[in-house]
Amino acid sequence: MAERSFTTIENQWITLRDGTRLAARIWMPDGAESDPVPAVFEFLPYRKRDGTSPRDESTYPVFAAAGIAGVRVDIRGSGESSGIIDGEYTELELANACELIAWIAAQPWSNGSVGMMGISWGGFNCLQVAALKPPALKAVISIASTVDRYNDDIHYKNGCHLSAQLSWAATMLGYQSRSPDPAIVGDDWRDMWLERLEQEPFFMEEWLKHQRRDDFWRHGSICEDFAGFDIPAIVIAGWADGYRNTPLLAVEGLGDKAKALIGPWVHKYPHFAWPKPRADFHGEAIAWWNHWLRGERNGAEAMPSVRAYILDAAKPAKRRDFDPGFWIAKHEWRQPEMQCFYVEQFGTLMEGMPIPHAPEHPVYLRSPLDTGTASGEWFTLKPDAEMAIDQRVDDAGSLTFQTAPLVEDHDYLGRPVVTLTLRCDAETVNLCARLVDIHPDGTATRVSFGVLNLAHRDGNATPEPLIKGQQVRVTMTLDACGYRFRKGHRIRLSLSTAYWPMVLPPPEDPGLTIDIASIGLGLPQLGAHELIEVKQPDNPDPLPKYIEHAPGLTKRQVVRDLSAGVTRYEIHEDTGLSEHPGTGLSTRQSREESWSIAPDDPLSMTGISTWTCDMQRPGWFVRTVATSSISCTAKDWVVSASVVAYEGETEIFRKIFEERRIARDLM
Structure with missing residues (x-):
């Protein structure tokens, strides 16, 4: 099929029934109003303008060239969208997603069929939205996600408290504190930013109030009712990521409605993930969308139940660019012997x-x-x-x-x-x-x-x-x-x-x-399997190149202070400063995180994570510094956080989330 020309709509306002105005970026195949097309929808708090733009620009133009519109929307309180985020995968978020799907399906350029996809947050909510059965949603692709929010996410694992819970709370505090882009929202940017800074929540307080698998975690866990889930789904993960259980659990729970693909990868899309080998995500996705959103008879529904990369005596290394192994398929997944x-x-x-x-x-x-x-x-x-x-x-x-x-x-x-x-x-x-x-x-x-x-x-x-x-x-x-x-x-x-x-x-x-x-x-x-080939991406370097003004840096070390009897685990991550060549917006995020413990005293444990987020153009510079910390007593978790914002060199906002003591529940 010949590639179709398309237009990128940098910002499209979508106003919800409650008056909240959400910001969308749309890749629209040309001629769609006279020849309607299916659409793929992604709904995230990670900022379409800068946060996810590299990966969006690696995929949605390819979809649009195949005649599939891409609609990437920022969740309320994120990027240029108005309002305030109220947590992870909340009822409001999922209701907004259903409303957006209906909006997409009603557009004159839409053929009425919508797919939903995403990695991590977007992988989570596309499964959760599918469980709500909005009429126009016909298929999903979920990457690095979970069917069980309690046991297979960054919070708890079989009742153990994961340190990633603090790391993620700090990340979201830093991410959500960033300013909207004045080039999109105009003179209201500062008022929107201050409202966001004043009202954004510190997610960890809520998470720590639910240390058992209660209704808070059952909400959004599709394993609670696999039988009621009837939308076809490709579920993808990597052995190197924390979400490695999900594809097999989805196939076990959903049967023929789910197809699993598991590679050697970290938490990235398969067409640019590490370690290699990669997979042709674009080709797989387009075939999936064409079958379920267009009715094309291409055999996508008949793909094997499970395809997995079997690591072959892989070795740890300073950097694992390629893991040896081989691809296998199981046309029907059964519990192994x-x-x-x-x-x-x-x-x-x-x-x-x-x-x-x-x-x-x-x-x-x-x-x-x-x-x-x-x-x-x-x-x-x-x-x-x-x-x-x-x-x-x-x-x-x-x-x-x-x-x-x-x-x-x-x-x-x-x-x-x-x-x-x-x-x-x-x-x-x-x-x-x-x-x-x-x-x-x-x-x-x-x-x-x-x-x-x-x-x-x-x-x-x-x-x-x-x-x-x-x-x-x-x-x-x-x-x-x-x-x-x-x-x-x-x-x-x-x-x-x-x-x-x-x-x-x-x-x-x-x-x-x-x-x-x-x-x-x-x-x-x-057990019984078929050796297969999984197609590699046609483009071995699919991410766009931005203008680098300062290089990134990663450092991770363990310091054992033998005199003090304390071990510290220290992380430094700096993305470097890069400029989007189309928007002129330059961004940088850095993370400093340190954990410490005395090897003989569990109550000595401390963790602190700080995110510094910069945005700038000539004559305009804003920064937020978000810090979160945790320590403990025999009876309590002790957490605190702060956010400080700067316009230029001037501090314009400071908020302290006062120290909270939350009772430990058999933990």
Whole structure:
């Protein structure tokens, strides 16, 4: 099909029924009013004008050239949209999305069929909106998202408190404090900015008030009613990202309505993600939209249920540009058969089931509280030390069990399961389990991991404290993986009671006693599959080039102060200063984040994250500095935040979110 010419509408105002004016950027195929076209809608708080413009400009022009309009809208209180954001995936946000879909479908250039897509926030809300069944929404593509907001997002994981919760709260405070662009909104920009600064919320206060899986988290979790979800969805994720469970969970819950694609990637669109190999997202998406939004018979609905990249003995590195492996397809996804392992009396991991009624072999485990500095970020954006690094440093603080060198390759796809019996002298303790590939040279690659607050061992809605000293049987389901352990490698199971800074510690650090004779490890076998090729993008460098005025910089380090007995994990991220050549707007964001802990004192934990966001044109400069912090007592989480805004060199606004103490709930 010949490429269609198109026009980019830099800003289109859409006024909602409540009077809120939202800002949209639209890529419109020429001649659409006489030959109506389908549309793809994306709804985000990340600013179409500058925040997501590189990735938008890598995709929506390609859609428009294929005769599909792109409609990228800023959520209220973001970018140039009026109003104030009221949280993540709120009822108001989803209602606004449904209203926008109806608006798009009613336009004279629309054929009445709308698709919705996005990554992360946009991946979340497109699934949540689809569950509401707005009539014009016919299909979605969800990337790096979740079907379970409690257990597979940046807040909590099986009752454990993720440090990413503070990082994300600080990020959103920084992002939402940025000014609208005067070139779009005119002289009202300053009043809009001040209103936004005055009224924007500090999200973490609300998140910390819901430490269990209650109605707050059930809202927007489509796993609550898979049966009621009837819109076809492609669900995409990367093994290097925190959202790796979602594609398989979606297929298991939605059946033929969902198609899974899992690559080696961090938290990026597949056509420019790292590590390579990439995937031709544009071609896949256009075929999907043409089938569901145009009725084109192109076989998109018949693609395999699951396509996954099986990592082949990947190694950690300073930067992972390419991960070895191979693509497989399963036309029908079924729960995999598990290959079982147990721990024999000398600590070797052996194939087979744990021996029934074996004599108890108790081993006490109390990891240093700074065990976990090799974990990387839960939420990864770059293929560097944000990804898990060599695990030997964390294994030093862990209880480890490994096989003899393998006599043949072992291929797995799915979620590993660990079972064990333990006891503890506190009401709760955290347990982390890691599946590790030990290479012949000793390099240790993290393949999968899981964490569990043991008070949540039987569920996240109504946790139960441990009875001190009483033995309990525990089952842990680890994150999904697709991996080949090569002949000559060893499979290692590593257990620790700390995974800092990714997971924040509970108020006590008693350690626990594990009966190693009870340990069982189930690994999901790859089973029957088809080797396939997944097309690479035609354009190997699809992101547009902006004018660089100052380079970016990334630095990440662990500092162990041996004299003070404190470990610090420090992050410096600077995007550099870049100018959009079409708008003349230059932007820069920098993040300074530091976590500290004494390895023997869980109440010493602190975290602080600061975002500095700059916007400028000749003669105009604005800056916001947003800071968020967390510490703890035995009974409370202690959080605070602040936002300071500058116009030029003059401070024009300062807001302090006073210190809040929020009771810890078995956490």
